[in-house]
Amino acid sequence: MAKIRITLNKExxxxxxxxxxxxxxxxxxxxxxxxxxxxxxxxxCGSCAVLLSGKSVRSCxxxxxxxxxxxxxxxxxxxxxxxxxxxxxxIEFSSFQCGYCAPGVIISATExxxxxxxxxxxxxxxxxxxxxxxxxxxTPIFDAILAATKKEK
Amino acid sequence: xxxxxxxxxxxxxxxKEKVSGAAIFGDDIDFGANLLYAEIIxxxxxxxxxxxxxxxxxxxxxxxxxxxxxxxxxxxxGLYMKDRYVFAQDRVRFVGEQVAAVVARTPQIAKRAxxxxxxxxxxLPVVLDQMDALKDGAVxxxxxxxxxxxxxxxxxxxxxxxAHWRKTRKGDLEKGFADADVxxxxxxxxxxYAHCAxxxxxxxxxxxxxxxxxxxxxxxxxxxQRHLFAEALAPLGLTHKDVRVIAPHVGGGFGGKAGVTMxxxxxxxxxxxxxYAVKLRWTREQEFVNTYxxxxxxxxxxxxxxxxxxxxxxxxxxxxxxxxxxEYGANVVNAVGLSAIGPYRIPNVSxxxxxxxxxxxxxxxxxxFGYSEMLFGLESLITxxxxxxxxxxxxxxxxxxxxxxxxxxxxxxxNPNGLLEAIDKVxxxxxxxxxxxSKDPTKALGKGFSxxxxxxxxxxxxxxxxxxxxxxxxxxxxxxxxxDIGQGYQTVMAQIAAEILSVPPDKIRVETPDxxxxxxxxxxxxxHITWSxxxxxxxxxxxxxxxxxxxxxxxxNLPIDELFLEDEAVKCNTDKSFNLPLRSFIxxxxxxxxxxxxxxxxxxxxxxxxxxxxxxxxxxxxxxxHPNVHYTVGAGALILEIDKETxxxxxxxxxEAIDAGKxxxxxxxxxxxxxxxxxxxxxxxxxxxxxDKHGRLxxxxxxxxxxxxxxxxxxxxxxxxxxVPQPDGPFGARGIGEHTMLPAAPMxxxxxxDALGIRIRQMPITAEKxxxxxxxxxxxxxx
Ligand code: FES
Ligand code: FES
Numbered sequence: 001m002a003k004i005r006i007t008l009n010k011e012x013x014x015x016x017x018x019x020x021x022x023x024x025x026x027x028x029x030x031x032x033x034x035x036x037x038x039x040x041x042x043x044x045c046g047s048c049a050v051l052l053s054g055k056s057v058r059s060c061x062x063x064x065x066x067x068x069x070x071x072x073x074x075x076x077x078x079x080x081x082x083x084x085x086x087x088x089x090x091i092e093f094s095s096f097q098c099g100y101c102a103p104g105v106i107i108s109a110t111e112x113x114x115x116x117x118x119x120x121x122x123x124x125x126x127x128x129x130x131x132x133x134x135x136x137x138x139t140p141i142f143d144a145i146l147a148a149t150k151k152e153k
Numbered sequence: 154x155x156x157x158x159x160x161x162x163x164x165x166x167x168x169k170e171k172v173s174g175a176a177i178f179g180d181d182i183d184f185g186a187n188l189l190y191a192e193i194i195x196x197x198x199x200x201x202x203x204x205x206x207x208x209x210x211x212x213x214x215x216x217x218x219x220x221x222x223x224x225x226x227x228x229x230x231g232l233y234m235k236d237r238y239v240f241a242q243d244r245v246r247f248v249g250e251q252v253a254a255v256v257a258r259t260p261q262i263a264k265r266a267x268x269x270x271x272x273x274x275x276x277l278p279v280v281l282d283q284m285d286a287l288k289d290g291a292v293x294x295x296x297x298x299x300x301x302x303x304x305x306x307x308x309x310x311x312x313x314x315x316a317h318w319r320k321t322r323k324g325d326l327e328k329g330f331a332d333a334d335v336x337x338x339x340x341x342x343x344x345x346y347a348h349c350a351x352x353x354x355x356x357x358x359x360x361x362x363x364x365x366x367x368x369x370x371x372x373x374x375x376x377x378q379r380h381l382f383a384e385a386l387a388p389l390g391l392t393h394k395d396v397r398v399i400a401p402h403v404g405g406g407f408g409g410k411a412g413v414t415m416x417x418x419x420x421x422x423x424x425x426x427x428x429y430a431v432k433l434r435w436t437r438e439q440e441f442v443n444t445y446x447x448x449x450x451x452x453x454x455x456x457x458x459x460x461x462x463x464x465x466x467x468x469x470x471x472x473x474x475x476x477x478x479x480e481y482g483a484n485v486v487n488a489v490g491l492s493a494i495g496p497y498r499i500p501n502v503s504x505x506x507x508x509x510x511x512x513x514x515x516x517x518x519x520x521x522f523g524y525s526e527m528l529f530g531l532e533s534l535i536t537x538x539x540x541x542x543x544x545x546x547x548x549x550x551x552x553x554x555x556x557x558x559x560x561x562x563x564x565x566x567x568n569p570n571g572l573l574e575a576i577d578k579v580x581x582x583x584x585x586x587x588x589x590x591s592k593d594p595t596k597a598l599g600k601g602f603s604x605x606x607x608x609x610x611x612x613x614x615x616x617x618x619x620x621x622x623x624x625x626x627x628x629x630x631x632x633x634x635x636x637d638i639g640q641g642y643q644t645v646m647a648q649i650a651a652e653i654l655s656v657p658p659d660k661i662r663v664e665t666p667d668x669x670x671x672x673x674x675x676x677x678x679x680x681h682i683t684w685s686x687x688x689x690x691x692x693x694x695x696x697x698x699x700x701x702x703x704x705x706x707x708x709x710n711l712p713i714d715e716l717f718l719e720d721e722a723v724k725c726n727t728d729k730s731f732n733l734p735l736r737s738f739i740x741x742x743x744x745x746x747x748x749x750x751x752x753x754x755x756x757x758x759x760x761x762x763x764x765x766x767x768x769x770x771x772x773x774x775x776x777x778x779h780p781n782v783h784y785t786v787g788a789g790a791l792i793l794e795i796d797k798e799t800x801x802x803x804x805x806x807x808x809e810a811i812d813a814g815k816x817x818x819x820x821x822x823x824x825x826x827x828x829x830x831x832x833x834x835x836x837x838x839x840x841x842x843x844x845d846k847h848g849r850l851x852x853x854x855x856x857x858x859x860x861x862x863x864x865x866x867x868x869x870x871x872x873x874x875x876x877v878p879q880p881d882g883p884f885g886a887r888g889i890g891e892h893t894m895l896p897a898a899p900m901x902x903x904x905x906x907d908a909l910g911i912r913i914r915q916m917p918i919t920a921e922k923x924x925x926x927x928x929x930x931x932x933x934x935x936x
Binding site: 028034041044047083099101102103124128132133134136141142 | 167169170175176177178349352403404406407436638639640821827854863866
């Protein structure tokens, strides 16, 4: 058991974590953040992605204990002030079907647009290559991200 | 006909929930401190007798609540054939079968305890191939097969490994072949596949102190689950009203979450742990081996055609590797056995669709329900035979296409359909007649074409029902039990109610079902839900409308025939000034002059059952019943680029046309086509399930079993909607979700042939396989 401090969705939190607990387990079970999903538990699917100091990471691969002092953003944090342009575009283009991958996909897209506000289609494909979606065939996700970058202009 | 909401691409009503992270899936529900975790001990043997199970060391571990084995639950279950137990009884039949369970305070303790359980097996001979399982003297997986309860339209063969044999016979096969100018015989093979929904299965059972069982479950089939739980657990005194299934959002199903698989385990465990909630979540590895997989196929086809292109006869023998238990999978075999002529008019037909037990994981429903596998062989052979007689393969397909009024193999008339229109539109979209030559000498280009058809496979009494309840502001709760597994069901049902009641879809709320409160729905499978549940919703809305008109007539004495709904108000043809907003009376009633109120809350109800459907066909010929309600048809074509050195393939362009009857929400249909096509292409190009000789799956994870990423999307996808109405569909609609996958395999196989002159008859068609085939030909190709 160890004590860590984190900033979760702009709020400072202190908590006790086991040395073998993953960030995904802690976020879901101890902090009630259910948007990161467990799809594989070994880094293959991206559905557990969250932003760690602005960078997207797979929370199933990170030990919570390593996160002392970091800033974490989940989809709950992004959604707190209502839908942003990207999320609106996801609704407009039906960029999800079952929606299970959506939190991870939106986290990856958020990271991409921050670093590169006007990505090309190939850059979008590259940025999303670690997020598996079994439903949509990805095309509607590309469409939404492209549209969101246009809205931003 | 002009509609306000039908045929419009209204945005999905579950959008905000799903893109904000608010949507609750099974694993997201909080159960508080009294939640227990189950860990399953799985069989390490493909076929063995269980000699002993020693649980004593596990039981002693602190935090372990209880350990269970087969002895605790001698209950059988199964949707169509009761051949499966909650836990293995005296023998195991596949690697991964559940043998025992530890229930503990934390998942970590449960895992640790599971490792302490010792099981002694006595190995039995293993049969991993359906053709071996059919041989004389093959080891029998189910010696008591003759005693298994099953639906009356299944025909198991006792003392064999044949769990069901669907025979379809029409015309005179011998004469058909005698009339043919060309006869071709070929064998095709399709391996097993995994659904790979990104959400793995999860279920939580709670048997409360009053003796009622609630199961929260990631399910496509809440009512069917309740029924099977109640049946299987009846020895404990449970009845249907005591069992409740609550289905939150589901993270993808594709058939894998249909029926009952692992959910029975926490349901059963809970009954022995009164007061606790017991949770079981499959890991990705367990998801691969202990839910359903797609059945494997060996198909032997013989086709006879005349030089003018007319098909005279088809003999189609399909042997299915259905796995260790066929309780659901046998119905895949049945469905294809009725439909293995494909969308063609063929006068002389013999089909044998044989469901064979093997020591591999149970096979079951997977998007396409066997038709993908059947069409791989048939549509490859159609191209081959058309080439052989020197006829353009599309002209050949057009010539033989099944049209409205033609008879199916089991003698029922074909429903209205837009097959020819689909063919022509795809042909045009892909520029079929333009010859392709790659500018890059290391690459070859090919075109592939395929038709498809599929009927919903359902028992004749599969039904849907709907409740519709108005709120004070004229918003609506639509209470139904289909699952939105991603296809957009909730949105489409809202559109149907919206159209009838003239209330905008965004004022309609559709929640996920709870079998206590939501009315009966058979299952969300078979691509029948738009059609079936849509009919029930439409009737519920009409029921509500009739109540509204009757009330307005009673209070205002206006003729019912002259009343109509528009913009959330009742209006009248003969009295243009009459305009009564729904919100003014829909719950609270209409105030009259004497201060009394008339009416009250309006609630609608609707039900739909296809009363013409019947499984009573002759077992030897399948003639005489009406097993399928209708077929959805379509066509697909693609352009494939192949690297002649590495065999690597890329789909440059693909077009798929599908006859939706009526596209209630065109964008959602296009979304199904885009997603389903990629899932189909993946089964051909990437996914490759490998078992070792002991029946152990070697690649149960996404590193080794490759599903497509964003980098694997075809450059251009052209979804095409055809609309020839289904007479008994809601606004003419038919289901299309599964069909989108169907043409993938033959399109690729035919394109590989077109590009290289190489015919590949075993799926998957991986780059490695293509590269080796090119080498085999001495590096020379016709492409
Ligand atoms: S759950 Fe973390 S990558 Fe799949
Ligand atoms: S929408 Fe279902 S996995 Fe992406």
